[in-house]
Amino acid sequence: MTKVKICGLQEEVHVRAASAADAAGFVFAPSRRRVTVEQAAHLADELPGSVEKIGVFVNAELDEVLAAVREVPLTMVQLHGDETDEFIRSIPVKVIQAFSVRDIEDVKKLEKSIADYVLVDAPGIDFRGGSGRTFDWSLLEKSSIDPARLIVAGGLDSANVGQAIGSLAPYMVDVSSGVETKGKKDADKIKSFIKTVKGDSMQQATGTENVTGFFGRFGGQFVPETLMKAVKELEAAYAEAKEDADFQADYHKYLKEYVGREQPLTYAARLTEAWGGPKVYLKREDLNHTGAHKINNAIGQALLAIRMGKRKIVAETGAGQHGVATATICALLDLECVIFMGEEDIRRQQLNVFRMKLLGAKVESVTKGSATLKDAVNEALRYWVTNVEDTHYLIGSALGPHPFPTMVRDFQSVIGRETREQILDKEGRLPDVILACVGGGSNAIGMFHPFVGDESVRLIGVEAAGEGVDTARHAATLTKGTEGVLHGAYMKLLQDENGQVQEAHSISAGLDYPGVGPEHVHLEDIGRVEYKAVTDEEALASVIKLSRLEGIIPALESAHAVAEAEKAAAAMGPEEILIICVSGRGDKDMATYAEKLEGLA
Amino acid sequence: MKRLKDLKDNGDKAFVAYIMAGDGGLDKLRGQVEYLQTTGVTAIEIGIPFSDPVADGPVIEEAGNRALAEGVTLDKVLLEMESWDFNLKIPLIVMTYLNPVIRYGAERFAESCKEAGVSAVIIPDLPFEHQQLVEPYLKKTGITLIQLVTLTTTENRLEDILAAAEGFVYAVTVTGITGVRDEMTQEVQEFMKTVRSKSPVPVYAGFGISKTEHIEMLRDDVDGFIVGSAIVKAFHDNKIEDIEPLIHAVTQRNPV
Numbered sequence: 013m014t015k016v017k018i019c020g021l022q023e024e025v026h027v028r029a030a031s032a033a034d035a036a037g038f039v040f041a042p043s044r045r046r047v048t049v050e051q052a053a054h055l056a057d058e059l060p061g062s063v064e065k066i067g068v069f070v071n072a073e074l075d076e077v078l079a080a081v082r083e084v085p086l087t088m089v090q091l092h093g094d095e096t097d098e099f100i101r102s103i104p105v106k107v108i109q110a111f112s113v114r115d116i117e118d119v120k121k122l123e124k125s126i127a128d129y130v131l132v133d134a135p136g137i138d139f140r141g142g143s144g145r146t147f148d149w150s151l152l153e154k155s156s157i158d159p160a161r162l163i164v165a166g167g168l169d170s171a172n173v174g175q176a177i178g179s180l181a182p183y184m185v186d187v188s189s190g191v192e193t194k195g196k197k198d199a200d201k202i203k204s205f206i207k208t209v210k211g212d213s214m215q216q217a218t219g220t221e222n223v224t225g226f227f228g229r230f231g232g233q234f235v236p237e238t239l240m241k242a243v244k245e246l247e248a249a250y251a252e253a254k255e256d257a258d259f260q261a262d263y264h265k266y267l268k269e270y271v272g273r274e275q276p277l278t279y280a281a282r283l284t285e286a287w288g289g290p291k292v293y294l295k296r297e298d299l300n301h302t303g304a305h306k307i308n309n310a311i312g313q314a315l316l317a318i319r320m321g322k323r324k325i326v327a328e329t330g331a332g333q334h335g336v337a338t339a340t341i342c343a344l345l346d347l348e349c350v351i352f353m354g355e356e357d358i359r360r361q362q363l364n365v366f367r368m369k370l371l372g373a374k375v376e377s378v379t380k381g382s383a384t385l386k387d388a389v390n391e392a393l394r395y396w397v398t399n400v401e402d403t404h405y406l407i408g409s410a411l412g413p414h415p416f417p418t419m420v421r422d423f424q425s426v427i428g429r430e431t432r433e434q435i436l437d438k439e440g441r442l443p444d445v446i447l448a449c450v451g452g453g454s455n456a457i458g459m460f461h462p463f464v465g466d467e468s469v470r471l472i473g474v475e476a477a478g479e480g481v482d483t484a485r486h487a488a489t490l491t492k493g494t495e496g497v498l499h500g501a502y503m504k505l506l507q508d509e510n511g512q513v514q515e516a517h518s519i520s521a522g523l524d525y526p527g528v529g530p531e532h533v534h535l536e537d538i539g540r541v542e543y544k545a546v547t548d549e550e551a552l553a554s555v556i557k558l559s560r561l562e563g564i565i566p567a568l569e570s571a572h573a574v575a576e577a578e579k580a581a582a583a584m585g586p587e588e589i590l591i592i593c594v595s596g597r598g599d600k601d602m603a604t605y606a607e608k609l610e611g612l613a
Numbered sequence: 614m615k616r617l618k619d620l621k622d623n624g625d626k627a628f629v630a631y632i633m634a635g636d637g638g639l640d641k642l643r644g645q646v647e648y649l650q651t652t653g654v655t656a657i658e659i660g661i662p663f664s665d666p667v668a669d670g671p672v673i674e675e676a677g678n679r680a681l682a683e684g685v686t687l688d689k690v691l692l693e694m695e696s697w698d699f700n701l702k703i704p705l706i707v708m709t710y711l712n713p714v715i716r717y718g719a720e721r722f723a724e725s726c727k728e729a730g731v732s733a734v735i736i737p738d739l740p741f742e743h744q745q746l747v748e749p750y751l752k753k754t755g756i757t758l759i760q761l762v763t764l765t766t767t768e769n770r771l772e773d774i775l776a777a778a779e780g781f782v783y784a785v786t787v788t789g790i791t792g793v794r795d796e797m798t799q800e801v802q803e804f805m806k807t808v809r810s811k812s813p814v815p816v817y818a819g820f821g822i823s824k825t826e827h828i829e830m831l832r833d834d835v836d837g838f839i840v841g842s843a844i845v846k847a848f849h850d851n852k853i854e855d856i857e858p859l860i861h862a863v864t865q866r867n868p869v
């Protein structure tokens with residue numbers, strides 16, 4: 013398959029968009045796309061090891077090239093000047109020699125190149141070689157150059173690249189101005205160019221176009237063989253239950269009679285006034301029995317477990333909300349219940365730990381790693397591997413191997429379905445903006461899912477920026493993460509350049525996770541949902557605001573959505589409508605509030 | 614990997630030793646491999662540390678954490694192996710979780726494994742249905758992707774997996790994670806018999822094998838044993854000689 017190089021990268025967002033390409037080019041020659049070695053080194057850090065890092069030079073000193081190779085580090089060097097063969101031989105990595113092709117004489121010259129690859133371009137105006145114009149491809153068709161050494165550049169874009177590949181079958185295509193808007197790189201154009209050339213490569217690789225369990229190229233079932241049987245059984249059982257009217261009726265009965273649904277969509281008059289923008293509505297998941305949206309999912313899965321003949325439940329919990337919801341439903345339905353919870357979270361969420369114990373669950377403290385949600389999931393998975401024959405893993409967010417992300421989304425979609433009906437009822441039209449916080453992503457996907465097809469509705473997911481996305485202490489996976497596999501799914505992760513998963517940090521235990529559900533990654537990838545990040549401090553400020561203006565003390569997680577809503581509202585007019593998903597109430601966070609907000613006047 | 618088949622054809626049993634690369638420092642790895650080679654093991658599995666090793670029990674997880682604390686990475690392990698100039702007579706197998714491979718690039722991983730002299734790769738969280746992500750690249754460089762089967766593998770699936778198996782089949786002896794264990798059940802014996810009767814390649818039992826009693830119990834129903842936690846622990850405790858009787862119980866007491 014033809015490889016893709018995105019050239020002239022200068023900003024992190026564009027580098028991340030280019031991470032699905034095969035090569036990234038950094039221009040060190042005088043050009044408006046020029047970067048320093050330090051900048052290139054910083055940008056290269058954002059790229060997976062599988063992406064070639066290519067430095068572009070025009071008649072530079074050898075020392076300068078060698079220093080860049082060492083310090084970025086570069087895996088290839090691309091030369092656009094009059095460099096000699098001796099110069100090329102002195103470079104310790106693979107070399108691409110570029111040629112401007114006007115006529116057959118130029119083609120003869122490039123045929124003599126000793127470089128590993130030759131790059132052909134139209135004559136240059138920007139810096140030597142990079143004109144952004146196409147050249148006459150037919151000149152090359154008669155050439156003896158091996159297509160496996162050929163890189164084609166010059167005025168390529170999503171519209172013409174197919175033709176270039178069709179007529180020349182090159183090793184790689186190189187694009188720069190073709191993925192720019194008004195002279196600046198454009199992340200959407202970069203992604204769409206890569207897709208045009210490579211198709212959905214992950215889907216091709218896994219042959220899953222027709223198989224469920226993937227959202228675009230994200231998702232799948234990446235679990236040890238011991239779990240495959242259970243995962244497949246669950247997949248089949250859920251597919252059946254989903255279509256079974258009795259099962260659905262049972263589930264909805266519990267939602268109504270036990271959880272207390274439907275929950276109101278409250279018009280927030282004082283918040284609306286204070287922000288001076290759109291009409292603000294709050295979806296009140298805080299009013300659910302046990303205090304958060306988590307119970308919508310816990311009930312659905314517990315009923316499914318019973319249907320499958322399993323009466324033992326294992327679950328992980330971060331904030332303890334999912335643990336409490338699971339313990340509650342296990343008490344109600346007489347199921348055995350083991351909850352794994354990180355030691356750090358146990359400390360932060362003591363009230364919830366006590367609630368789980370009171371409800372009869374066994375709470376296992378996890379001291380490994382960061383002793384938070386990620387490590388609790390690891391232990392729950394190990395427990396499940398060992399007890400898989402009689403135990404259901406009741407995962408708490410839209411994470412994990414298929415069918416979990418789909419199933420959890422479906423059980424949480426009651427949030428979005430109610431909201432849709434309620435807003436149509438109250439306002440006679442769909443909202444303009446909806447916000448929800450994103451940990452693993454279950455309340456957000458449940459809220460968003462029924463609106464995904466409504467193009468006019470802007471959907472915003474809000475992650476935890478912790479102490480700031482430019483510090484090492486945050487949990488902003490969609491904003492800062494890279495693609496990888498954890499806990500059964502191909503998704504986005506906070507990880508280092510060697511594929512070791514990093515610890516996430518957020519004041520909010522429920523958002524403190526270094527991955528994010530595969531469907532969110534897909535929705536971001538196709539540009540349907542925007543994801544923003546809110547710091548600990550901003551979230552705390554919003555806790556006060558919502559408490560004082562509306563008499564609703566939100567969970568720390570939900571406060572992230574409120575904080576971002578305030579920013580979105582600033583750009584909206586009074587005729588517009590904004591909805592915030594208040595995923596939970598703040599009781600569980602009272603110790604944190606007391607500590608952080610001490611001295612509150 | 615042909616050696617493994619010859620061994621089976623001769624009625625000999627294989628012993629595959631697992632070590633965690635970089636537990637105690639990456640400079641230890643070479644000596645550990647050289648030592649194990651002198652003890653007569655059939656092959657060596659070199660584990661790459663990972664932050665979230667969900668298929669592993671505490672012994673291997675802690676060894677992995679020690680290696681990570683030493684700064685050990687997939688890249689460094691492969692470079693170290695590539696630098697070896699001693700006479701290596703037995704196959705080396707890399708065992709890694711999927712994420713480091715994806716981050717490294719599957720194609721590049723296959724090429725680097727080849728340069729490092731790796732014969733086979735085991736990826737415990739890459740199930741049969743997603744092997745297209747990595748397997749084609751390994752195939753191109755002549756490296757075998759080892760298939761795993763477990764007590765919970767359903768019959769149809771077992772057939773599919775065995776049909777694709779090359780080198781040897783890793784038959785997991787417990788429904789659970791790696792780790793030192795006391796008991797092996799009757800069920801395991803039956804399972805090994807089934808797998809062996811259907812497998813086109815040798816069948817090695819692994820996970821939890823740590824005592825000569827385990828070996829005696831399963832010896833007639835498998836072609837070899839994979840021992841991990843017991844070896845990792847012995848290296849860590851500086852008592853690796855203690856493991857020799859276990860190795861010899863497999864490799865030297867061949868039926869006449």
Ligand SMILES: Cc1ncc(COP(=O)(O)O)c(C=O)c1O
Pocket residue numbers: 304305306330331332333334408409410449450451452453454455456521522523567569570595596597
């Ligand atoms: C109140 C509340 N909101 C949100 C979350 C985040 O989870 P998710 O992203 O799955 O909705 C949690 C997790 O514990 C929570 O307790």
